[in-house]
Amino acid sequence: MTFINYANKEINCKIVYYGPGLCGKTTNLQHIYDATAPQAKGKLISLATETDRTLFFDFMPLELGTVRGFKTRFHLYTVPGQVFYEASRKLILKGVDGVVFVADSQEERMDANIESLYNLDENLKAHGYDLMKIPYVLQLNKRDLPNVVPAADIAAELLKKDEPVVEAVASTGVGVFDTLKAVAKQVLTELRRS
Amino acid sequence: MVDMPILIREQRYHQIKALLARLRLDAAAKLVVLVEKDGQQIAVHGELGDLDTTSLASLVAGNVAATGGMAKLIGEKEFPTLSHEGDKESIHISVIGRILLVVVFDQRSSLGLVKLRSKQVSQELAAAFAEVERESALAKGAASLPFGEITDEEIDSLFMQN
Numbered sequence: 001m002t003f004i005n006y007a008n009k010e011i012n013c014k015i016v017y018y019g020p021g022l023c024g025k026t027t028n029l030q031h032i033y034d035a036t037a038p039q040a041k042g043k044l045i046s047l048a049t050e051t052d053r054t055l056f057f058d059f060m061p062l063e064l065g066t067v068r069g070f071k072t073r074f075h076l077y078t079v080p081g082q083v084f085y086e087a088s089r090k091l092i093l094k095g096v097d098g099v100v101f102v103a104d105s106q107e108e109r110m111d112a113n114i115e116s117l118y119n120l121d122e123n124l125k126a127h128g129y130d131l132m133k134i135p136y137v138l139q140l141n142k143r144d145l146p147n148v149v150p151a152a153d154i155a156a157e158l159l160k161k162d163e164p165v166v167e168a169v170a171s172t173g174v175g176v177f178d179t180l181k182a183v184a185k186q187v188l189t190e191l192r193r194s
Numbered sequence: 195m196v197d198m199p200i201l202i203r204e205q206r207y208h209q210i211k212a213l214l215a216r217l218r219l220d221a222a223a224k225l226v227v228l229v230e231k232d233g234q235q236i237a238v239h240g241e242l243g244d245l246d247t248t249s250l251a252s253l254v255a256g257n258v259a260a261t262g263g264m265a266k267l268i269g270e271k272e273f274p275t276l277s278h279e280g281d282k283e284s285i286h287i288s289v290i291g292r293i294l295l296v297v298v299f300d301q302r303s304s305l306g307l308v309k310l311r312s313k314q315v316s317q318e319l320a321a322a323f324a325e326v327e328r329e330s331a332l333a334k335g336a337a338s339l340p341f342g343e344i345t346d347e348e349i350d351s352l353f354m355q356n
Contacts, residue, residue, distance in 0.1 A: 001197035003234040007207035011341070012234050042248050047256070056256060061248045065352045067344060072352060075233065075252065091259040095197060095232025181353050188349050191199065191341045 001095040002191055004070070013187050014075045014095055015180075018120045019102035020112035021053070021081035024141040027170040028102060029058050029076055032180060035173060036062060054080040057092050064184065074184060081116065090123045098135035098187040099124075100179055102170075103158055105140050105148040110157065117158055135186030136163045139179045144169045200230065201330045207237060210322050213315055214239040217295075221311035222303035224283070227296040228319065229254050236293065236323075254287060254296050262289075275312075277305055290316045293323050 003012040017025040026046065033044040040063045047056035058078040065072060079089040093099075101120060103113045121131045140154055155165050164182040168175025202210075214226040218240050225240035227247055233255035238247050262272045276287040286308045288295040295316065297308050 001230075001232055001234070002199035003202075003230065003236075004199055005202045005207065005236075007202065007204040014232065014234075043246050045249050045253065056260070059249065059252045061252075067348050067352055068341065070341075075248075077252075087263055088260065091256070091263060094259065095230075095234075177353075184352075185349050188341060188344065188352075192344050 002097055002187075008071075009069055010071045010073060011191075012073045012075060013097040013184075013191075014077065015098045015100065015183055015187065016092055016096045017076070017078040017100045017102055018089075018093075018116065019081055019141075020104060020109060020116040021083070023081060023102045023104040023109070023113075023116075024168075024170040025078040025081060025102050026054055026058050028100070028139075028141075028168075028176050028179070029060055029078055031170055031173045031176045032062060032076065033060055035177070040064075053082065054078055055085070056080065056088050067188075072188075074180075074187075076180075083115075086119070089119075090126060093123050093127055093129075096124075096127075096129065096134070097190070098137075098183040099131075100137045100139055100183050101158070102139045102141050103154060105142045105151075105154060106145055107147050107149050110149060110154070113154070113158060117160075121160075132161055135183055135190055136160070137179055137183045137186075138163050138165045139168050139170075139175065140165065141168045141170050141175075143167045143174070144172070198330060200234070200326065201333050202236065202326055203329060206322060206326055206329065210237045210319070211239055213318055213322065217297070217311055217315045220314075221297055221299065221308045223297045223299040223308060224302075225298040227251060227254075227298075229294040229296060231255060231258065231289075231292050231294060240298070250296070254285075254294055258287060258289060258294055275309065277309075279305065286312060288312045288316055290320050291323070292327075293319065295319060 042061040044060040046058045049055045060076050063073045077092050079092045124131050166175045166179045218226045227238045228236040229251040233252040235251035265272045274289050278285045283300050286297045
């Protein structure tokens with residue numbers, strides 16, 4: 001839910017990175033954090049297990065710049081991808097303004113992608129949101145691996161509407177900012193409409 | 195469809211800040227933060243130092259959401275207050291409808307005093323936030339939103355600034 005403060009001249013929006021376990025959600029945030037100037041970002045908070053798997057969420061605030069005199073800040077969250085963290089995954093979606101679905105391009109993860117996308121749809125519905133209407137981007141991650149499914153085939157399986165599709169290698173940063181830009185643009189456009 | 199944006203007008207913001215300032219004084223607290231349940235910081239007052247209040251707001255919301263989930267599992271609607279006591283610094287959180295009142299305090303105060311003062315100010319804060327919600331609903335569809343007439347070029351330029 002977008003938060004507009006006229007006293008501070010600030011606009012805050014919430015974006016959630018969703019997807020199956022080990023698809024690269026945290027890696028997306030880590031790259032954004034590493035590649036952003038210190039004055040434009042806050043801390044990267046990771047609530048992770050001892051083996052660095054996301055336990056609750058990752059969070060980082062990112063300041064994009066000023067428009068119409070208002071500082072524009074995006075709060076970026078990831079959800080835990082592992083199936084048994086369902087309860088906390090659902091909590092993170094509350095108040096979301098835009099969603100990035102990070103799909104794992106490897107052949108053996110296609111079922112996990114499909115299951116996670118179905119789960120996203122269900123969890124959005126539980127909060128009263130509609131995936132067909134919410135700002136949304138599909139990222140095809142891990143395109144550098146040898147056993148990937150052709151992009152067109154994954155898209156055919158996972159595409160929900162006319163959402164932007166971005167091919168990425170989050171570990172090296174390829175496509176990470178393109179993904180963020182694609183979702184942020186939709187969020188701001190949605191704000192114009194409201 | 196996402197939730198309606200929340201708009202805080204200047205006058206309302208200063209009213210809320212004044213309530214937080216009074217609470218901070220009455221509770222002998224270090225810092226008072228008002229947070230929306232989804233993790234957005236509404237206002238803050240007190241000794242900030244280098245504390246990252248944006249992260250604090252997000253974690254408080256996560257904390258309340260997680261304990262709220264636990265409450266539901268055992269058949270409670272929610273836990274209206276949460277306290278975390280440390281060696282030197284402590285945090286008390288009150289759930290007031292859709293807002294969370296966070297008080298950070300040290301040995302200069304006590305949990306009892308913070309609880310009492312938080313409770314005393316909660317009605318006024320709830321009323322102020324109800325006004326924020328009312329004003330946000332009124333602004334819906336009005337061209338008064340700062341982004342009402344934003345152009346595609348302006349959105350693109352945001353990504354050139356970094």
